[in-house]
Amino acid sequence: FTVLALESSADDTCAAIVTSDRRVLSNVVIKQHQLHGPTGGIYPPTAIDAHQRNMPHAVRRALQEAKMTMHDVDGIAFTRGPGIGGCLSVGSNAAKSLAAALDKPLVGVHHMQAHALTSLLTAPSASTTPRFPFLTLLVSGGHTLSVLATSLTSFRILGTTADESVGRSFDKVARILGLEWGKRGLGAALEDFCEAEPTTDEGKCDGEISSFAFPHPMRGRLDFSFASLHSTVDRHLALLGRPPTLAEKRALAREFQDAAVAQLCAKLRLALDACAQRGVTVGDVVVSGGVASNRYLRTRLRESLDAYAALSESTTEDARIELAFPPVELCTDNAAMIGWAAMHRFLAGDYDPYDIDLKPKWSIEEI
Numbered sequence: 174f175t176v177l178a179l180e181s182s183a184d185d186t187c188a189a190i191v192t193s194d195r196r197v198l199s200n201v202v203i204k205q206h207q208l209h210g211p212t213g214g215i216y217p218p219t220a221i222d223a224h225q226r227n228m229p230h231a232v233r234r235a236l237q238e239a240k241m242t243m244h245d246v247d248g249i250a251f252t253r254g255p256g257i258g259g260c261l262s263v264g265s266n267a268a269k270s271l272a273a274a275l276d277k278p279l280v281g282v283h284h285m286q287a288h289a290l291t292s293l294l295t296a297p298s299a300s301t302t303p304r305f306p307f308l309t310l311l312v313s314g315g316h317t318l319s320v321l322a323t324s325l326t327s328f329r330i331l332g333t334t335a336d337e338s339v340g341r342s343f344d345k346v347a348r349i350l351g352l353e354w355g356k357r358g359l360g361a362a363l364e365d366f367c368e369a370e371p372t373t374d375e376g377k378c379d380g381e382i383s384s385f386a387f388p389h390p391m392r393g394r395l396d397f398s399f400a401s402l403h404s405t406v407d408r409h410l411a412l413l414g415r416p417p418t419l420a421e422k423r424a425l426a427r428e429f430q431d432a433a434v435a436q437l438c439a440k441l442r443l444a445l446d447a448c449a450q451r452g453v454t455v456g457d458v459v460v461s462g463g464v465a466s467n468r469y470l471r472t473r474l475r476e477s478l479d480a481y482a483a484l485s486e487s488t489t490e491d492a493r494i495e496l497a498f499p500p501v502e503l504c505t506d507n508a509a510m511i512g513w514a515a516m517h518r519f520l521a522g523d524y525d526p527y528d529i530d531l532k533p534k535w536s537i538e539e540i
């Protein structure tokens with residue numbers, strides 16, 4: 174079964190073709206970084222305009238790269254929510270009109286369910302895909318969630334952010350430190366800045382900065398909180414009372430990234446405890462969403478889960494928790510994940526009507 178999928182919930186215009194035997198035949202993402210960069214968050218009218226301009230090109234390219242015509246497509250999927258209403262409507266109207274005109278089945282998908290199920294598409298083989306129940310950490314621009322997935326459609330939120338998402342917090346710190354938008358966005362620019370070798374002309378680093386402690390918000394609780402992390406960066410720069418040297422900027426960036434990643438590791442372990450207390454044995458952890466492409470996070474999570482397994486009572490062999498990350502290009506928004514999340518419904522003949530509504534606000538617990 175071959176699906177053409179469209180995604181336009183935020184600032185990327187995406188079209189992809191995926192098959193029921195887990196092949197991604199094309200995966201087109203047209204970014205809008207340069208439009209939203211200077212102002213900060215996504216400005217909906219600008220994003221909607223760009224989606225309207227870009228969607229026809231995305232669809233055309235997805236078909237060309239897959240060497241297909243619409244007649245080779247068996248079904249059409251789109252993102253039904255959550256997201257910015259006007260943005261969602263561009264992808265959904267295109268999908269509905271194509272499906273109706275060509276008399277093809279249509280399925281609307283939950284965007285975060287799609288992030289959560291991406292690893293089932295991208296695991297190296299069908300036998301290595303995560304098994305239910307698994308725990309998923311959804312870390313993106315709009316969400317920071319720890320979720321227990323018990324089937325393709327049943328999700329239970331264990332923790333969510335009390336203020337802003339970890340992705341936005343990376344974006345804000347990158348902006349505070351004056352980093353440039355890279356090809357992969359501000360969060361990735363911050364990661365690259367942390368990793369880069371210091372140059373000879375970085376200047377001195379004030380001792381205070383390199384030893385400054387970041388907070389551990391909501392310690393012991395399942396919920397997340399990131400607002401205090403970037404305000405710590407702000408406060409520290411204000412205390413400095415002069416423009417920071419490059420060395421100081423890098424020290425702050427590293428401490429921030431370290432604190433954000435430490436929080437994600439700590440809350441994941443608490444979520445595993447919560448599952449165990451409910452008698453649910455979790456053998457797989459799936460991390461997805463844009464922040465999941467962060468290499469430092471990937472390393473630290475692996476170490477953290479190994480330490481967790483070593484502490485647990487059963488033998489380490491049994492207790493090892495598999496950790497799955499989609500490839501970087503499928504961590505951030507893409508339509509391949511939308512097509513894949515719709516696949517089980519196409520295969521079951523469970524289609525949506527052509528006039529189905531959008532759900533800009535839609536909890537992953539209410540799929």
Ligand code: ATP
Pocket residue numbers: 182183184256284288312313314315316339340341343344357358359360361362364462463464465466467468504505506
């Ligand atoms: P949502 O999926 O919640 O609707 P979104 O679709 O805007 O939000 P994604 O595309 O999944 O979000 O992720 C984008 C976010 O991920 C941005 O905040 C970006 O800064 C962050 N991000 C991307 N790459 C990295 C990285 N390497 N390190 C840290 N953060 C990153």
Ligand code: FE
Pocket residue numbers: 284288313314462463505506
């Ligand atoms: Fe997303």
